[in-house]
Amino acid sequence: MSMTDTETRHMFLNMGPQHPAMHGIIQLILELDGERVVGADVEIGYLHRAFEKESERGPYNNVMPYTDRLNYVSPLINNFGYCLAVERLLGIEATERCQYIRVIMSEISRITDHLTCVGASSMELGAFTVFLYMIKAREWLWELVEAVTGARLTISYGRVGGLKADLPDGFADRTRKALQEVRKVLLECDTLLTRNRIFVDRMQGTGVISKERAISYGITGPFLRSTGVALDVRKANPYFVYDRMRFDVPTGEHGDNFDRYLVRMEEMEQSMRIVEQALDGLPGGPLNVDHEGRVLPADVMVDEAKMGRVAGFKQIRVQVDPTLEGSTRGPHDAVNANEKRAVLPAKEDTYGNIEGLMHHFKLIMLGHGIRPPQGEFYSAVEGANGELGFYVISDGTDRPYRVRVRPPCFPIMSAVPELITGDMLADVVPTFGSVNMIGGELDR
Amino acid sequence: MSDPTITAALRQRFPDAILAAHQYLGQESVLIKREAVREIAQFLRDDPRLQFDFLMDLSCVDYLKFGRSLSSAPTLTTPSPLPYYMAPKPSAEPWQRGVSSDAYRFEVAYHFYSSSHNHRLRLKVPLTAADPALDSVTELWAGANWFEREAWDMFGVTFAGHPNLRRILMYEEFKGHPLRKDYPVRKRQPLIGQAY
Amino acid sequence: MGAVDTSKLSWMTSRLDAALGWARKFSIFQYPYVTACCGMEYMATATSHYDMDRFGAGFPRFSPRQADVLFVVGTISHKMAPVLKRVYDQMTEPKWVVAFGVCTCTGGFYDNYATVMGIDTIIPVDIYIPGCPPRPENVLDGLIKLQEKIAQGRNAPPPTGPIGRPPELLVPHQPDAHL
Numbered sequence: 001m002s003m004t005d006t007e008t009r010h011m012f013l014n015m016g017p018q019h020p021a022m023h024g025i026i027q028l029i030l031e032l033d034g035e036r037v038v039g040a041d042v043e044i045g046y047l048h049r050a051f052e053k054e055s056e057r058g059p060y061n062n063v064m065p066y067t068d069r070l071n072y073v074s075p076l077i078n079n080f081g082y083c084l085a086v087e088r089l090l091g092i093e094a095t096e097r098c099q100y101i102r103v104i105m106s107e108i109s110r111i112t113d114h115l116t117c118v119g120a121s122s123m124e125l126g127a128f129t130v131f132l133y134m135i136k137a138r139e140w141l142w143e144l145v146e147a148v149t150g151a152r153l154t155i156s157y158g159r160v161g162g163l164k165a166d167l168p169d170g171f172a173d174r175t176r177k178a179l180q181e182v183r184k185v186l187l188e189c190d191t192l193l194t195r196n197r198i199f200v201d202r203m204q205g206t207g208v209i210s211k212e213r214a215i216s217y218g219i220t221g222p223f224l225r226s227t228g229v230a231l232d233v234r235k236a237n238p239y240f241v242y243d244r245m246r247f248d249v250p251t252g253e254h255g256d257n258f259d260r261y262l263v264r265m266e267e268m269e270q271s272m273r274i275v276e277q278a279l280d281g282l283p284g285g286p287l288n289v290d291h292e293g294r295v296l297p298a299d300v301m302v303d304e305a306k307m308g309r310v311a312g313f314k315q316i317r318v319q320v321d322p323t324l325e326g327s328t329r330g331p332h333d334a335v336n337a338n339e340k341r342a343v344l345p346a347k348e349d350t351y352g353n354i355e356g357l358m359h360h361f362k363l364i365m366l367g368h369g370i371r372p373p374q375g376e377f378y379s380a381v382e383g384a385n386g387e388l389g390f391y392v393i394s395d396g397t398d399r400p401y402r403v404r405v406r407p408p409c410f411p412i413m414s415a416v417p418e419l420i421t422g423d424m425l426a427d428v429v430p431t432f433g434s435v436n437m438i439g440g441e442l443d444r
Numbered sequence: 445m446s447d448p449t450i451t452a453a454l455r456q457r458f459p460d461a462i463l464a465a466h467q468y469l470g471q472e473s474v475l476i477k478r479e480a481v482r483e484i485a486q487f488l489r490d491d492p493r494l495q496f497d498f499l500m501d502l503s504c505v506d507y508l509k510f511g512r513s514l515s516s517a518p519t520l521t522t523p524s525p526l527p528y529y530m531a532p533k534p535s536a537e538p539w540q541r542g543v544s545s546d547a548y549r550f551e552v553a554y555h556f557y558s559s560s561h562n563h564r565l566r567l568k569v570p571l572t573a574a575d576p577a578l579d580s581v582t583e584l585w586a587g588a589n590w591f592e593r594e595a596w597d598m599f600g601v602t603f604a605g606h607p608n609l610r611r612i613l614m615y616e617e618f619k620g621h622p623l624r625k626d627y628p629v630r631k632r633q634p635l636i637g638q639a640y
Numbered sequence: 641m642g643a644v645d646t647s648k649l650s651w652m653t654s655r656l657d658a659a660l661g662w663a664r665k666f667s668i669f670q671y672p673y674v675t676a677c678c679g680m681e682y683m684a685t686a687t688s689h690y691d692m693d694r695f696g697a698g699f700p701r702f703s704p705r706q707a708d709v710l711f712v713v714g715t716i717s718h719k720m721a722p723v724l725k726r727v728y729d730q731m732t733e734p735k736w737v738v739a740f741g742v743c744t745c746t747g748g749f750y751d752n753y754a755t756v757m758g759i760d761t762i763i764p765v766d767i768y769i770p771g772c773p774p775r776p777e778n779v780l781d782g783l784i785k786l787q788e789k790i791a792q793g794r795n796a797p798p799p800t801g802p803i804g805r806p807p808e809l810l811v812p813h814q815p816d817a818h819l
Contacts, residue, residue: 018727142684
């Protein structure tokens, strides 16, 4: 039998759906000719958790925990994107301080997202130290987030009309110090990776996509910017107070993995710049403190109000359980819009007078609640992966009729077969890492 | 480019394909007949005044229970009245769907964005319950491929000319289309294990 | 021709078991079956700030043949369930399963058509770590409980009958069945 009689066939290799490192839930079906990928197919849906169906079930604010778990590495951006859509449907404008805080928290979330992405993808290339350094930096940022929202990861911080609570004392200094430390870590990682021969060889020239193909797929975010298109929703359709912030939009040239890495590193620096500007420009909130400094415990206030002894209750502060922190008069009014259709009254009003109690009832009880008029709205915010769109349709009841999430990594994942075809099997790893696929967002 | 000009450009070019158009909260929406989808999409992408190079989103909505959905409280069969301080603002614009929800159960909404002109458009195609089918725009925008697969998977809307119309988020053995309003949220069809 | 002194023998085997248990509990090769948001807290627990390595659980092994503890981290959907069962079946004895996060314990708040309401309906679970996501301190607490279980050589029973759950939990909670 001569050599010309041997038959060659392509091999079909399954990568996934359980795959090491943090991409657990994608199945890549690769058609291999030796080491070269000649065809690929992507199978998603392994983390489909029915976000859109669940959001049709509950009142508007109940959707908030579900939105956290969409892009779970930058949950604050999802929260605020959804809040923006519902607020526009209601015709509410959040207070200025609230918008500044939303910008600060969104940018901190964006930094954690890029840290996780670059860290995980460099770990998959073998640079384990970089991963550990970046997760260390992420821990500091999570400590900041925890100080503000109470949780590290799934925070449910946004509310329709405002936020759960104001920033804690000393937050500005803590943040500035933390950002200085993060900058040092990024400098270390930069020295470890950017001119590292192995890293550059693996990342440069792999996973290339052209500008036109990226636009045709609908790709946005750092992925698109690495091909040279300077499109950023924060600059094109500014929301919150991004139009007052000065920041650059880094773009790449070649559309390969190395450019995406550089774009993300630079974006982290730009996000830190935005946070510092926002901290400097943060307007002080009005803190309505009783000038005699009286503070009543909540149960005393409720009992007195039931008896009708409400003298002075319009100015007083109440002391509530730590889980209700942020709902008392001072922090509440600073960050929540003065909008009776969506925002709960401050606890002093709920406990202290009948109008506040009724207002609270009308917003909380099932069947009542936030009821935007019939209508639809598509709001786009810049998520860490690109344009995160929320298309919310309201039919006038207290439950959203349809909440559609336009996930930024969905079109990127649909372009993955094109990205990896022609490259070697080993190039699939850095390409896939630079896609920053977040399963919660992709499969919703 | 300010807003009604997009609708005006469409109306000028396709006067009989447009069923309705409105502008709500600053966002333009145009409802078109499903036969004209491919042509209008091509026009939207190629016309130099419009140049919608991004198909940002393609989603589907089921209007079966619109205005008839129950509130989240089990005992409230009619909506509770809104107190005066919670009523919508008097300056609020009214919104109409544009076609009757009894005749057209589904609606596919395309969200377009133009990076050169920085404007957006929502193109809506109402579909009947008996025949939810329309043409695919995969040849115009490559990203439509997966969005249309998801619309098929979740709602059962078919796209003629789609290269690979199969389920994307659910598994092939799943029967039914989960995001339809008549699919119960807890109805499980497990592959292994129990239906609990 | 003396009879074998079985009491001395059982003392020796119990000492051997204790030694084996001690060795096993400090050399955990985990299979991190990461799907969702809990994976972020898993990463945080495994890296320098909270460090699972000091408990001997620092080395993940991404092959089921080489791993002995299956950490199921994150929501398991019905599409993923057969894959999970397959990975569990491929693991060699002795093996333990940790349900990390409330989605794996009982399904979390995803009570819908797509989610498995607790992986103990499919595979036996030894340790349940609730939380959404659990804080790293919770994870380490669960890990220590797992180590105690490993040291004693105990394993969870397989899911019995139709579902491995007590009967009062078999009736699903449906607060808004009217919708």
